């Protein structure tokens with residue numbers, strides 16, 4: 606049974622330089638669930654999320670969002686900037702680190718929708734920032750300059766910045782990029798906790814199909830700017846469909862202990878019989 610919709614995008618068409626790259630896409634993110642967006646490079650995952658997050662104006666389509674209290678959905682594209690930023694945030698790809706600021710300062714950017722023109726009007730700010738630093742294991746680095754961080758540490762800073770924003774909807778574009786295995790797993794655990802314990806609606810772009818199947822309740826497969834399939838991982842992970850979409854043989858079998866589908870992309874190097 607699908608849950609109530611946290612975010613509902615309908616018929617989104619998005620263009621760059623008048624060329625459509627996302628064609629009438631419907632994206633439903635259920636409240637308190639994790640939805641993974643998968644698909645080959647250039648299939649439109651980032652563009653779709655950017656349109657939903659209002660970083661790129663969709664040519665056509667609607668986006669509605671409902672609050673965790675179950676109140677009626679509102680038109681997300683018509684909300685004021687601050688109201689929108691209190692409901693929806695996006696961890697986008699490849700941001701540049703602002704020089705001369707500490708980790709805590711940058712995480713504090715996440716509080717921008719709660720600060721009036723005269724700062725100091727955000728009573729929950731300090732607590733949200735410290736919590737975001739703690740869950741991303743950045744407390745010890747909080748006073749460091751962001752320009753001195755590694756790629757993975759910086760990725761966690763941007764993630765913490767989104768968490769500090771305390772939104773109902775969290776959109777994450779490849780949040781595991783640059784992260785070592787421990788932090789990849791921790792980010793995905795945290796995403797699960799946010800959905801399960803706090804009812805956060807999560808839409809996350811992942812390239813690793815096995816990570817997507819393990820963390821997500823639903824998966825949306827994009828192909829050439831169109832939604833090719835949507836459903837549970839077991840419904841979407843069809844070997845023929847994935848093989849056609851990615852242009853490489855992808856075998857699928859259920860994990861023997863969990864039943865969650867596992868994939869194997871098969872290249873020529875897997876088929877070598879003689880090894881030196």
Ligand SMILES: Nc1ncnc2c1ncn2[C@@H]1O[C@H](COP(=O)(O)OP(=O)(O)OP(=O)(O)O)[C@@H](O)[C@H]1O
Pocket residue numbers: 621622626644645646647648649650651652653
């Ligand atoms: N700024 C831009 N100007 C023009 N075309 C763009 C721009 N950004 C993306 N595109 C094109 O839009 C299409 C969709 O790109 P998008 O980045 O949304 O795909 P993606 O599925 O997120 O890819 P990836 O997995 O490589 O991150 C691609 O054909 C891409 O070349």
